[in-house]
Amino acid sequence: MTVYAIIGGTGLTQLEGLTIRQALPLETPYGKPSADVLRGEYAGREVLFLARHGHPHRIPPHQVNYRANLWALREAGAEAFLAVNAVGGIHAAMGTGHLCVPHQIVDYTYGRAHTYFEGELDAVTHVDFSYPYDEALRQKLIAALGAEGCAWSGHGVYGCTQGPRLETAAEITRLERDGCDIVGMTGMPEAVLARELDLPYACLALVVNPAAGKSHQLITMADIERALSEGMGRVKSVLGRLLASH
Template structure:
């Protein structure tokens, strides 16, 4: 297959379809690593070819620790994607990372466990020691920052994403530890997706949508799920504007 795709998007919680894709076709792909989360939708934004995959499935049936990250990334690469944007719902830790903020993190700390984290995890595969000192592709991040400015969308440049196992939310003590470690955001799906993209030499960046304050970081005594979804809806509405500006579509 391997036709050119200008951009691939992996949608997180709240982003299950990408609006405005024309002449869209669905691709059900079987990979050497099993099935992706859902069919991949490939369509056009203007004269650009865009692929979209719902990370949790279009009905949100797959929890973060059960996502087949290897199949997802491999399938996008197989379809011809060379630039991938992961859209991730996160909690805010740093003071300027409150609900409804859109952030473009530049670092990540992996707290996950028991996930299949590499394409090397199969018999006979080539062992690759990737340079992961900068987990997100700098050029793609710069392009996203410029696109957000053109689209009039305020974004926070940089920050450290702490990836936790899920699906439960974190304790106050865990968030306090993550703050001491230097995390500014907390989410459940940032890894191993970023590392797998690097193994396949894909350009990869994250658009982080802050759904709520992390435990102990806001004024609320408890995290309200209806409030999370309202915040996500507002932040998610900014994503197509950034992507359209990025593509010049």
Template sequence: MAIEIPSNGRSVGIIGGTGLTTLSGLEISGEKVVDTPWGKPSAPLVFGSLQGQRVVFLARHGHPHSIPPHQVNYRANMWALQQAGVNTVVGVNAVGGIHPDMVPAHIVIPDQLIDYTWGRGHTFFEEGAEGVTHIDFTFPYTDAVRHALIQAAESLGLAHSRVGVYAATQGPRLETAAEVLRLERDGCDIVGMTGMPEAALAAELNMSYGCLGLVVNWAAGKSAHIITMEEIEAAIDQGMAGVKAVLERAVSSLGR
């Protein structure tokens, strides 16, 4: 399949993850159920305005939250956003903390990632595309997007990390303690299940992309107890207000 990339508008795409299925500050102008050559996206596209900036919001796991990480149709999601005129995307991700600084409810804007996923639709350039295409993925997150998110967190006085290595694992199960030790040896600071192939697909479509991570638990073996949903939900309740505030503060810069 040939990839046709139309001229993009100035809309900012926000992909909500666990804990962010809606965006309360979004002045909604409409919703649209769309289809793509790759199937249906996770949820209808929600069009609106956030702090005066045109925004398209998409719930990665569906609304209500029902699609596990390994079954998200990442290609349909990114294609739909790009066709809707989005040229900059912020992916919100709930992650586990590996590095000692990555405590629950902490915000992190990673600068690198390592992909441990498998079996996902991870590229638009499959058999039938015109020639073999290799994208440069040295820096998976766009500097301008990261800078806008970092500046927003700093201006709000929120505790955050401006760098970090995101380990993208398959899910839907959480990792073993031994697997987390391996990730730590590999240099990973946080671990999540939805960071890839989303970032690479954005790059294939020439969209700027950044990750806004919220640590919702210590990774396996990094605390004295097992991971519980109560622990995760408590961290989401504590930290999601900061995530939303960062998005609201950064969105006007992201649309430039």
């Protein structure tokens, strides 16, 4: 059976219901990951779990060591990545609490260590990134969402910004013009690093606020935390359904 690694984002620094068998304080050629890799049992099967922002939540999106995180998970035995991301909603359908399995991504980040293929190489390597998410894994998430009975979308374009600040209304207008449906800060370079490791990767995104300018109210952390608290239960249920059926 496939060993899935769950990468928990904001609101999912620990996976309630995970029976932890082992905490692995791994070192990698790229430094330390955000937290120990946890090996355990969830929904009746072996999984790996890593808190993207550390536990407690302390590492901002632009300072996450994405290379170390994915490398450590692979070294621990991960065969596929299920990434959980908190995002803002741009498209009208992406209201607070909506769950989205994006099919494309636009990268607006800068200055992040974004590849394993650098330094003293034997040859230059380019990976095909036309379709950034693994389609078979996306379909498994979609099937689990379909059984959950909540508001969801099986496609969407994820615009990944640098952070840690939220975007301006003008920036969101630009992203919308570029075709983005949701906006977050952690989708890249995570997705491309998984591709460089040749491991399937898919994202389950929870909309926790309307993007800047998409609401008459200011975005507050209290509102975001409320949406996270309400939505992460559905996220865990979806992950449990996927794991139990595959």
